[in-house]
Amino acid sequence: MEHIIEANNVCMDFQIGDGSVVHALKGINLQIQPNKLSILRGRSGSGKTTLINILGALDRPTSGQVKFVTDDNDITKLPDAARDMLRRNEMAFVFQSVALISTMTAFENVEFALRLTKMPYKERIERAKQSLVQVGLEKRMHHRPGEMSGGEQQRVAIARAISHSPKIIFADEPTAELDSPTGFAVMKLFRDLVRQNDLTIVMTTHDTSMMEIADIVYTLEDGVISDTTINKHDDENEEVTDA
Numbered sequence: 001m002e003h004i005i006e007a008n009n010v011c012m013d014f015q016i017g018d019g020s021v022v023h024a025l026k027g028i029n030l031q032i033q034p035n036k037l038s039i040l041r042g043r044s045g046s047g048k049t050t051l052i053n054i055l056g057a058l059d060r061p062t063s064g065q066v067k068f069v070t071d072d073n074d075i076t077k078l079p080d081a082a083r084d085m086l087r088r089n090e091m092a093f094v095f096q097s098v099a100l101i102s103t104m105t106a107f108e109n110v111e112f113a114l115r116l117t118k119m120p121y122k123e124r125i126e127r128a129k130q131s132l133v134q135v136g137l138e139k140r141m142h143h144r145p146g147e148m149s150g151g152e153q154q155r156v157a158i159a160r161a162i163s164h165s166p167k168i169i170f171a172d173e174p175t176a177e178l179d180s181p182t183g184f185a186v187m188k189l190f191r192d193l194v195r196q197n198d199l200t201i202v203m204t205t206h207d208t209s210m211m212e213i214a215d216i217v218y219t220l221e222d223g224v225i226s227d228t229t230i231n232k233h234d235d236e237n238e239e240v241t242d243a
């Protein structure tokens with residue numbers, strides 16, 4: 001498979017109250033590679049969130065196509081119900097501020113999310129545990145969000161995202177509220193996850209220190225992609241030491 005998502009000439013305009021128009025995306029062409037960690041970087045207002053929300057079928061562009069390769073459909077034209085299904089089955093989202101349920105433990109947060117997928121009870125319990133182990137939280141399964149650090153809470157959100165085995169995870173500024181070592185640990189976890197699973201991750205960040213860990217970095221400037229950098233990691237299992 002050459003790519004998992006393809007954006008063709010995607011434009012997004014926002015109408016503002018005073019009648020003016022913001023051209024947030026101006027003809028984006030992009031092919032997201034499978035089993036890679038891709039970063040969308042760029043200054044505040046460059047269009048990162050707008051783009052990731054369109055790629056993840058949360059929003060529809062003003063014009064242009066987005067194709068998800070499992071079926072060659074233009075997903076921007078699919079009915080809402082089909083887009084909901086696609087999101088629920090194939091995609092997952094991780095956001096800057098972690099939306100965990102504060103009265104539930106880490107385990108319960110993940111297991112609860114899996115109920116929406118209609119996974120049978122036994123499998124749900126297993127998957128929830130496995131996912132938390134995979135993000136290194138086996139010792140925190142029975143902690144509530146208030147009893148965990150910010151980085152641990154973000155890892156619960158990541159466990160929840162991987163628990164239903166999505167094809168792709170979209171993460172908008174997942175490290176923005178973390179200090180740099182913790183943010184870096186989340187990035188390393190993302191990289192390990194794409195290496196060890198049939199998984200693709202697309203994330204946004206401002207943080208320039210995170211770029212090297214990604215496989216591909218797209219730079220957005222004022223609604224256009226101004227640069228695409230492919231990082232060659234000689235050894236896919238190399239230890240990253242420049243933390």
Ligand SMILES: Nc1ncnc2c1ncn2[C@@H]1O[C@H](COP(=O)(O)OP(=O)(O)OP(=O)(O)O)[C@@H](O)[C@H]1O
Pocket residue numbers: 014015016022023024042043044045046047048049050051206
């Ligand atoms: N709902 C909206 N209505 C009007 N303008 C919007 C809306 N959402 C975004 N914009 C504008 O579109 C442009 C791109 O916004 P976007 O949120 O995608 O930027 P960003 O790169 O994610 O920025 P940040 O790093 O601050 O999160 C900005 O100029 C913003 O003001």
Ligand SMILES: [Mg+2]
Pocket residue numbers: 048049050172
């Ligand atoms: Mg944003």
